[in-house]
Amino acid sequence: xxATLRNADPVxxxxxxxxxxxxxxxVAGNRTRWDxxxxxxxxxxxxxxxxxxxxxxPEEMIVTVRAGTSVDELHRTLAERGQWTALPxxxxxxxxxxxxxxxxYRRPARGDLRSAVLQVRYVSAEGTLVxxxxxxxxNVSGFDLPRLITGSLGTLGCIAxxxxxxxxxxxxTRWLSSTxxxxxxxxxxLLRPGPVLWDGTTTQVMLFGHDIDVTADVDRLRSVGxxxxxxxxxxxxxxxxxxxxxxxxxxxxxxxxxxVAEVGVGIIHAERAQIRPPLDPGARLIHERMKAEFDPTGRxxxxxxxxxx
Amino acid sequence: MSLLDRFRDRVGSSAxxxxxxxxxxxxxxxxxxxxxxxxxxxxxxxxxASVFDGGSxxxxxxxxxxxxxxxxxxxAQVHERAVVPRGAGTGLAGGAIPLGAPIVVAVTKMTSILxxxxxxxxxxxxxxxxxxxLTRQLTPLGYHFAPDPSSQQxxxxxxxxxxxxxxxHCLAYGVTNSHVAAxxxxxxxxxxxxxxxxxxxxxxxxLRGVFVGSEGTLGIATKVAVRLTKNRPAVxxxxxxxxxxxxxxxxxxxxxxxxxxxxxxxxMDQRITEAVENYVGAxxxxxxxxxxxxxxxxxxxxxxxxxxxxAEIGRGNHATMVRVAxxxxxxxxxxxxxxxxxxxVAQIAPDYYLHDTVVPRSALADVLDEIYAIADRHDxxxxxxxxxxxxxxxxxxxxxxxxxxxxxxxxxxxGEIIEAxxxxxxxxxxxxxxxxxxxxxxxRLFSDADLEHQNxxxxxxxxxxxxxxxxxxxMGHSCADIQQLRxxxxxxxx
Ligand SMILES: Cc1cc2nc3c(=O)[nH]c(=O)nc-3n(C[C@H](O)[C@H](O)[C@H](O)COP(=O)(O)OP(=O)(O)OC[C@H]3O[C@@H](n4cnc5c(N)ncnc54)[C@H](O)[C@@H]3O)c2cc1C
Numbered sequence: 001x002x003a004t005l006r007n008a009d010p011v012x013x014x015x016x017x018x019x020x021x022x023x024x025x026x027v028a029g030n031r032t033r034w035d036x037x038x039x040x041x042x043x044x045x046x047x048x049x050x051x052x053x054x055x056x057x058p059e060e061m062i063v064t065v066r067a068g069t070s071v072d073e074l075h076r077t078l079a080e081r082g083q084w085t086a087l088p089x090x091x092x093x094x095x096x097x098x099x100x101x102x103x104x105y106r107r108p109a110r111g112d113l114r115s116a117v118l119q120v121r122y123v124s125a126e127g128t129l130v131x132x133x134x135x136x137x138x139n140v141s142g143f144d145l146p147r148l149i150t151g152s153l154g155t156l157g158c159i160a161x162x163x164x165x166x167x168x169x170x171x172x173t174r175w176l177s178s179t180x181x182x183x184x185x186x187x188x189x190l191l192r193p194g195p196v197l198w199d200g201t202t203t204q205v206m207l208f209g210h211d212i213d214v215t216a217d218v219d220r221l222r223s224v225g226x227x228x229x230x231x232x233x234x235x236x237x238x239x240x241x242x243x244x245x246x247x248x249x250x251x252x253x254x255x256x257x258x259x260v261a262e263v264g265v266g267i268i269h270a271e272r273a274q275i276r277p278p279l280d281p282g283a284r285l286i287h288e289r290m291k292a293e294f295d296p297t298g299r300x301x302x303x304x305x306x307x308x309x
Numbered sequence: 310m311s312l313l314d315r316f317r318d319r320v321g322s323s324a325x326x327x328x329x330x331x332x333x334x335x336x337x338x339x340x341x342x343x344x345x346x347x348x349x350x351x352x353x354x355x356x357x358a359s360v361f362d363g364g365s366x367x368x369x370x371x372x373x374x375x376x377x378x379x380x381x382x383x384x385a386q387v388h389e390r391a392v393v394p395r396g397a398g399t400g401l402a403g404g405a406i407p408l409g410a411p412i413v414v415a416v417t418k419m420t421s422i423l424x425x426x427x428x429x430x431x432x433x434x435x436x437x438x439x440x441x442x443l444t445r446q447l448t449p450l451g452y453h454f455a456p457d458p459s460s461q462q463x464x465x466x467x468x469x470x471x472x473x474x475x476x477x478h479c480l481a482y483g484v485t486n487s488h489v490a491a492x493x494x495x496x497x498x499x500x501x502x503x504x505x506x507x508x509x510x511x512x513x514x515x516l517r518g519v520f521v522g523s524e525g526t527l528g529i530a531t532k533v534a535v536r537l538t539k540n541r542p543a544v545x546x547x548x549x550x551x552x553x554x555x556x557x558x559x560x561x562x563x564x565x566x567x568x569x570x571x572x573x574x575x576x577m578d579q580r581i582t583e584a585v586e587n588y589v590g591a592x593x594x595x596x597x598x599x600x601x602x603x604x605x606x607x608x609x610x611x612x613x614x615x616x617x618x619x620a621e622i623g624r625g626n627h628a629t630m631v632r633v634a635x636x637x638x639x640x641x642x643x644x645x646x647x648x649x650x651x652x653x654v655a656q657i658a659p660d661y662y663l664h665d666t667v668v669p670r671s672a673l674a675d676v677l678d679e680i681y682a683i684a685d686r687h688d689x690x691x692x693x694x695x696x697x698x699x700x701x702x703x704x705x706x707x708x709x710x711x712x713x714x715x716x717x718x719x720x721x722x723x724g725e726i727i728e729a730x731x732x733x734x735x736x737x738x739x740x741x742x743x744x745x746x747x748x749x750x751x752x753r754l755f756s757d758a759d760l761e762h763q764n765x766x767x768x769x770x771x772x773x774x775x776x777x778x779x780x781x782x783x784m785g786h787s788c789a790d791i792q793q794l795r796x797x798x799x800x801x802x803x
Contacts, residue, residue: 059566060669082568102510114518115487128758136667138484138699138739140473140522141747141754142781143763147486147518156514168568191539191608210611217608244507246428264430266509279513282502286769287513293765306513 011050011066012121012129012160018047019158021127024302027158029096030070036100037153037304044302049095049160053077061166062118062135067095067159083166086116090235095159101151105235105262105269109170109194109208113150116165120146122157125295135163148290153306156294170208175232176218177204181225184249187264189220196263197233200251203263204233236260236269243268329801331388332368335412338380343371343418351802354413357398357405358460360662360719361745364406367802369413375493375501375531378414382499382529382775385412390797391778392497394525396437396465400472401663402744404524408779410802414529416467422446423532429507431490431534436467443535452537455482458740459648467530473522475740477573477647478604480698482538484740486521493532494520497775507534519766524742525777527770541572541606545616546634546643549623550597554578554693557599558673560626561697564603565670567622569615573604574698581650581692581705588653591646592639594630601628601697602647650694651705658690660710662719663703666730667739670700679729680704687722689715701739702730728753748783760786 019025024044028034049067053074056063058081065074071087071094078084087097088104098120103113119133132145149157173194178186183198186205194206205221207214221227241256245266251259257271268274279287287306291298335344345351346368355364367390372378385392391411398405407413419435422443426432427450434443440461444453456469457476468474470492475484482488491505505517520527551557557576564571577585577600582593593600601623605615620631634640654661668676677693680702684691695703704726708715727737727750737747737754751760764786770776 057669057671059562059671061565101515107509112487114515115483124758124762130762131755131759132762134667134736134754135734136669136700136736136739138475138479138667138696138701139736140740140742141737142743142751142760143766144519144522145759145762145766147515148766150518151510151515168570191542209607210614212614213608213611216610240510242508242510244429245509246426246507249428266507276512280503282496282500283504283513283516285500286496286502286516289772290514290766290769293769294762 009054009161011052015050015158015160016123016127016129019123019127021125022299024299025158026301027067027095027154029068029093030091032090032092033096033100037301037306039303041302049093049158054161056081058083058166061137062163063166064161064163065094066161067093067098069094071097078166079169082169084110084169085164085166086111086113087164088113088235094162098150098159098162099152099154102240105197105267106195106206107262107265108192109173109206111165111167114147117146117150117162118165119163120149120159121161122149122159124157125297125300129160130157133163137165151306153304154301155291155304155306156300158300172211172214173206173208174214174218175204175206175230176221176227177202177230178221178225178227181221181227183263185224186221189224190217193264197236197260198263199258199260204230206232238269238271239273241268241270241274242266329368329798331384331390331412334384334388335368335370335381338384339370339372339377343373345369345371354395354398354415355407357400357403359401359403359406359744359746360660361403361406364408365410365802366407366413367410367797369415371415371418373418375495378495378529378531379499379501381412381414382495382497385775386499392529392775393777394467394471394529396468396471397439397463399460399464400468400744401665401741402738402746404472404742404744404777404780406745408745410797411778416465416529416531419531425450425537427537430537431507432537433532433534434466435532436465436470436530438466440464440466440469447537448540451540453540454535455479455488455538456485459651466533466535470521470530470533471523471525472740472742475696475699475701477575477696480574480696481570481572486518488536488538489517489521489533490536491534492517492520492530494528495531496528497771497773501531502528505534522742524744524781526767526780528776543609543612544572544604544606544640545612546640547603547616547619547623548593548632548634548643549601549603549620549628550594550630551599551601552597552627552629554599554677555674556626556628557601558677558697560601560623560628562670562673563622563626564619565698567618569618571603571615571619571698572606573602574696575602575647576600576693576695576697577602577647577650578693580690581654581694584653584657584692585646585650588656589646589649591642593643593646597629602643647694654692654705654707658707658709660708662706662708662723664706664723664726665738665741666702666727666735668700668702668730668733668735670698672733672735673697673700673702676702676729676733676735680726683722683725683729687718689718689722691722696739699739700735743781745780748781751783751786757786
C-alpha cells in the first residue's frame, strides 16, 4: 500500500468520532440535492463531511478527495492538468454527488459516475472507518462496496473520502444546435456521440475529440439536418426521470410536461415528476436486508430511501 | 490448514455416488440425463483452469431454463445443500471449484441470444453464451461486446459477469461492469430477481453493480442484458520493440500521462514472445527484451494523431523498432499471438500458474524488476504478458508439476509477487477474482472492519450461505463455515 492511500488520517478519524455510534444523523453537503430520497426525519443531527483534496496523481488518472470538498473546487484543480471526472457540476460536494449517484448530463463525454468511484472510505453506523475498493482502475478484490455505497444516499454509511477516476478533457468540444434534425438519427449517426439534449423541438449536441474528428462529425451531422454552433447549455432543471432510451421515441406516452431529454441515455428533466413502478419484491427484500445489515438501528439518514428521486 | 483442506477432510473418500435422495429430486425436476453423478464428470467439474485441486463436486445439473434453476435452488434449500454456479470453468482463481460436494449448476446449455434490442443498446443473452459467439452474432449488425478476455473463445457471459472480466480492449472501454445493464438472477432463496434495468438510473441500491464481480456467491445469473458497443471504423495497431522491459513499461505510463487512453496497451517480455512466435508465428521480433502492442481506434480522420504520438513516446523511451500493422490480416495475426500466449506456454512446460495483480502504472517497471528477482530466488521461470495500460500484471510461472517440491516454490513465489504488488500500492486481482486463490491475502489489503462489511453485503443476498460457500472472504469473515456440509450424506460424494 502506498503511504498516502489508506494511511490513518486524523481528519477522517475526527469525522468518525463526529458520526459516533448513537442517535440519528445526516451528513449535509451544499444541499443542492437535499430533497432526493424524501424528507429527513425531524430532530436528526446534521454534520458535515471533511474537506480537501488529499492526493492528485494526474499520470495515474486518480484523485483522492474528501467528501465535503466542493465538486467545483475539485474540477478547478483537475482542469489545471487537463482532466475532469464524471461528477456533475451542480454546486454540490463530492460526497453528495457520490451519495446521490446521478451522472452529469454530459455523461456520454465524461463517463458514468458509478464507474468512476474506485475506492470509498465511509464511517459505519457503529462509528468505524471502513474502506472498500482500491486505487486502481481495474480491481476484483472482494465485494464491491464502492458500487454499493455510491447512490445509497448516505443510508448505509457516511462517506468520508473517495478515490475517483479522472479522464483527460478532450482536445476540442463543440456544441451545435438544430431544430430540424431527428435527435435519434443524430445519435445513431455518430460513432461516439457526446450528450444529445432534446426538448421536443431543438436538439443540442456536443461533439468532442480531436479537432479534425469534431470537424468531420459536423459534416456528418449536416447530412441529417441544419446545425448552428451554440453555447454550452446549462444543466437542465426539473424532475429527473429515468427510462429506457427507446422510450424517448414516444414522449407522448410519458406524462412529463415540458422536458429536456438525454437522447441515447434515457434521463429526462421534466416539468412533472415520474411515477416509478415499485421495486420487484425480491429486490426489495435484499434492500431491506442490506439496510438492516449496515444500519440495524436506522440511524443513518432516517426518512430517506435510496432511489426515490 | 487451508480452507480447501478442511472441506476435503469433511467429505471423506468413499467413491459411491448414489444413495443421496437429493439426486432423485433433481432428476425429477430436470431430466435424468441432465443430472450427472458419474465419477468422470465429477472429477472434471471438480476443477477449473486454476492450479487448485481438491474440489469435490456433488451432483452436476445442466439446466436449460430459469425455471429449472429455480427448481434446483428450491431443492437445494429442502436438502440444505450448497450450490456452485459454473460456466466454462476457465476461471483462474478457483471460483467454480466445488467445495464439499455441493450441487454444481453448469449453465452451459443456456446458450440462446434471446433478443437484440438496438433501440435500447442492449442484447439479452443467456449466461452460457460464449463471449466470442456473442460478438460474432453482433458483428454484422455493427456492434460487439467490448470485454474480450483472452479466453473469449470458450468463456461464458455468466462467468464474465461473475468475475467482472476484462480483456486487452477494456483499457478504453472498461471491464464487464460497464457493459451490463441488467441481470436476471435466481437468488439463493430460489426467487427470480431483476437487478438493474435498461434505464440509466434504476431505483435503490446498485445491486446490479455489486452482483458483477461477486464470483457466484450472490446467486445464479440466468439472463443478462449486455450493452452493444459500436464497431470501430478505423484502427491503428502499433508494434514496438524495446531493449528492456523497463523502457516498455515507461512508454506505457508516459502515454497515459500524456492524456491518451488507447483502446489497448499490452506488453510481452522476450520469453513469452519467443514462445508465441514458435507457436503461431505472428511476426513478433524475438530479439527484443519486450514488445508493446498498442492500439488506437475511432473515427478515420484523427486516428493517426494518437498513433503518431504513441510512436513518438515509444521512440523517446528508446524503442528499437516501431511498426504499424499494414492491414487487418497483420493486425489479426498480432492479436492472435497475444491471445494464444497461454496456449504457447504449454509447449514449454506442462504446467503454468498465471497470476493477476494490479499496480499503479508508474510502478510497473519497478515491480517487474522485483518479479524477475523473485523468480531467480526461487529458481523458477517467469514470463510476463500483461494488460500494461491498466497496470494489470499477469506474471506467468511455468513449471513441471512432477518436479519434486516445485509447487511449494511456485506458491512461495506467488505470495511474494502479491506482496510486491501491494507494497507498490496495488490490489490483489484485476480480473481473475479472489476465489480460493487469494482469500488468505484479503487481510493484507483490508482491515477486519472492511471484511466484515463485505460480508454484510454478501449476507444481504444470501443469509444462509447457499451460493458458492468458502470463496472470496477469508475464514472468520465469511459463512465459509461448514454448516452447508452437515447434511451431505457421509461417504456418498467421496
Ligand atoms: C487461457 C486463459 C486466458 C484468460 N484470459 C483472461 C483475460 O484476458 N481476462 C479475464 O478477465 N479473464 C481471463 N481468464 C479467466 C477466465 O476466463 C474468466 O474469468 C472468465 O470470465 C470465466 O468464465 P467461465 O465461463 O469459464 O466461468 P467459470 O470458470 O465457470 O466460473 C467463474 C466464476 O463465475 C461463477 N459463475 C459462472 N457462471 C455463473 C452464473 N451464471 N451466475 C453466477 N455465477 C457464475 C462461478 O461460480 C465462478 O465463481 C483467462 C483464463 C484462461 C484459462
